[in-house]
Amino acid sequence: MQKKNKSIQVITLGCSKNTVDTEHLLYQVKDEYDIVPEGEDRYVDCLLVNTCGFIGDAKEQSIETVLEAVQRKKAGKAGKVLVFGCLSQRYMSEMPGLIPEVDGWYGARDLDPVVRALGCEPMTDKYHKRVLTDGHHPYAYLKISEGCDRRCSYCAIPFIRGAHRSVPIEVLVREAEDLAAQGVRELVIIAQDTTYYGLDIYKKRALAELLRELSKVEGIEWMRIHYSYPADFPEDVLEEMAHNPKVCRYMDIPLQHISDKVLDNMHRHVDGAWTRALIRKMREKVPGVVLRTTMIVGHPGEGEKEFAELEDFIREAKFERMGAFTYSEEEGTYGADHFEDDVPEDVKKSRLDALMAIQQEISLSFNKSRIGTEVKVLIDDFVDGVFVCRSEFESPDVDGEILVKYDSAALSGVEPYSMVGEFVDVRITAADEYDLIGELV
Numbered sequence: 001m002q003k004k005n006k007s008i009q010v011i012t013l014g015c016s017k018n019t020v021d022t023e024h025l026l027y028q029v030k031d032e033y034d035i036v037p038e039g040e041d042r043y044v045d046c047l048l049v050n051t052c053g054f055i056g057d058a059k060e061q062s063i064e065t066v067l068e069a070v071q072r073k074k075a076g077k078a079g080k081v082l083v084f085g086c087l088s089q090r091y092m093s094e095m096p097g098l099i100p101e102v103d104g105w106y107g108a109r110d111l112d113p114v115v116r117a118l119g120c121e122p123m124t125d126k127y128h129k130r131v132l133t134d135g136h137h138p139y140a141y142l143k144i145s146e147g148c149d150r151r152c153s154y155c156a157i158p159f160i161r162g163a164h165r166s167v168p169i170e171v172l173v174r175e176a177e178d179l180a181a182q183g184v185r186e187l188v189i190i191a192q193d194t195t196y197y198g199l200d201i202y203k204k205r206a207l208a209e210l211l212r213e214l215s216k217v218e219g220i221e222w223m224r225i226h227y228s229y230p231a232d233f234p235e236d237v238l239e240e241m242a243h244n245p246k247v248c249r250y251m252d253i254p255l256q257h258i259s260d261k262v263l264d265n266m267h268r269h270v271d272g273a274w275t276r277a278l279i280r281k282m283r284e285k286v287p288g289v290v291l292r293t294t295m296i297v298g299h300p301g302e303g304e305k306e307f308a309e310l311e312d313f314i315r316e317a318k319f320e321r322m323g324a325f326t327y328s329e330e331e332g333t334y335g336a337d338h339f340e341d342d343v344p345e346d347v348k349k350s351r352l353d354a355l356m357a358i359q360q361e362i363s364l365s366f367n368k369s370r371i372g373t374e375v376k377v378l379i380d381d382f383v384d385g386v387f388v389c390r391s392e393f394e395s396p397d398v399d400g401e402i403l404v405k406y407d408s409a410a411l412s413g414v415e416p417y418s419m420v421g422e423f424v425d426v427r428i429t430a431a432d433e434y435d436l437i438g439e440l441v
Contacts, residue, residue: 006045008033008118009078011069012133013062014052016190016226016397018085020143021111022050023130028115028123030131038133046118047078051087053160055328062087063099070101082106084114086160109146109162128175132182137380138421139186139222139396140179144172144210148192150229152256153267153335154299154327157192164193166201169213180219183421186378187220188395193229195237208236215246221423222378224395226252230278231269238285248392249286252321254294258313259306262299265339272313279317290393292321297355298348299327300339307351314358320366321399322359326352360433367400367431374441377402377426382416389426389438400434402426410440 008029012022025048026035036044047069051062062085072078084106088095096105106114112122132140147162148155176187189211191197198206207225214223223246225237230253241247257263260271270278282289295310302310314322326348329341377389380396387404394400404426406416426438 004032004034006033007036007043008046008048009036009038009040009044010048010050010133011038011065012050013065014050014054014058014086016141016188017143017192018050018052019133020130020141020190021085021108023133024127025111025114026131026133027126027129028111029118029120032120033118035131041077043077043079045079047072047081048114049081049083049085051083051085053085053087053090054156055325055330057328059087066099066102070099073101080104082114082117084108084111090156090160108160128171129178130175132179132184135182136420137396138183138378139188139380140184141190142172142176142179142187142214143167143190144194144197144207145191149196150193150269151267151334153265153339154296154330154333156330156333159332161192164196164200166197166199166206168201169206169210172210173213173217176214176217176220180217185220185421185423186222186224186396187214188224188226190226193227194225195228195232195234205232205234205236207234208240211237211240211244211247215244221246222248222392224248224250224252224392226395228253230255230275233278235281235285238282241289242286249289250292250392250395251282251286251289252292252395252398256294256296257299257302257306257310259302259309262302262306262310265301265335266296266299267334272309276313276317290320291317292323292395292399293319295322295324295355296327297324297351298343300335300342302327302343302351311355311358314355314362318362318366319359320363320393321395322356322362323398324352324355324359364431364433367433367436370428370436371431372428374425374427375402375438376423377404377438379419379422379424382406382420387416387419389424391426400436402428402436402438404438404440407440 010022052058069081080103082104086108088105089107115122145166147164148158149164258272329336375391377391379387381388385406389402425441428438430437
């Protein structure tokens with residue numbers, strides 16, 4: 001490939017949705033720039049930082065990364081520094097004055113201005129194309145919509161990312177086809193709220209229809225759904241999960257709490273009874289489904305009684321996967337404007353530790369129950385003589401892995417790296433709270 005006259009590097013912070021934005025951006029400029037992988041320490045003509053502005057820790061990390069990028073520029077390791085994404089979208093009026101050494105600040109809602117700032121003209125007929133930034137893994141995230149129409153009291157996403165906008169099915173199918181041609185075998189379906197998909201352009205919830213169309217893409221064998229909202233959950237998605245072999249029996253559905261009082265304060269539009277009924281329905285309609293959720297502790301209104309109810313719910317629901325974080329008051333949100341952040345930080349931390357201790361026992365019990373079973377896994381990587389794999393019940397980046405030692409006798413003559421991206425059958429032989437050990441069948 002002919003070397004370009006200019007080079008570019010993007011540092012991507014935050015969630016997988018930002019990763020997708022970076023990959024779309026890089027495709028738009030790849031004909032003009034050599035792409036320097038993130039983490040490679042050498043001179044680049046353009047250094048971009050794709051920021052996160054969701055909660056306090058993420059904002060601090062973004063600012064630190066921008067300052068480090070400026071230092072690289074001052075040290076002669078970067079020609080210019082551009083910043084885009086959620087942090088700059090949220091603080092567009094303040095950031096240029098705070099860090100004037102940055103050559104340009106751009107928002108998160110439209111990448112075209114960044115493309116033009118790089119001296120390129122947006123290729124509107126190729127918005128579905130991407131340069132995979134972690135191309136040796138056989139999975140990719142597929143962002144099906146942008147923005148959010150929900151107004152959860154703690155969340156800044158709606159005024160950072162704007163109103164909900166679905167990507168048309170035909171565009172997503174083309175994107176999936178392009179990803180499959182690059183060796184992707186699994187799509188992780190993401191959005192601020194995947195269950196809202198289609199309401200704006202089709203006037204109905206169309207996630208199930210999208211799954212059916214994506215299932216037709218040759219080379220894509222697995223699809224899993226992340227970031228589903230519990231209110232008005234579309235039950236046809238459960239039918240698709242139960243009967244479509246390409247849809248993993250795995251659902252990421254952030255519930256955030258179970259107390260009616262706290263859910264009401266959060267503006268979640270569900271109560272505890274609805275939440276419990278939805279979990280029962282999911283397990284009934286999709287036998288063997290693995291549920292992942294997220295909880296917030298220390299939200300205004302969460303007293304000892306409400307937290308105890310949450311602990312009891314976690315023991316009752318037995319989520320196979322769960323994450324949790326402490327409430328962070330974010331300026332501009334309904335919660336910051338109307339509630340006092342009345343739970344002390346040390347209490348938040350102790351509640352978080354207590355909740356995760358309960359979850360560790362549940363996760364360990366679930367993983368141990370799988371010992372002796374045989375599962376189909378996708379090989380993600382080969383590291384230090386070990387295949388790093390996942391079944392349909394483990395999502396990349398957030399869940400544990402299934403580790404399988406390379407058996408040269410069983411795989412005589414097979415180059416282990418050539419097996420990355422292949423599906424194989426594995427017998428589970430050991431387990432801890434997060435990872436499992438297996439052997440090739």
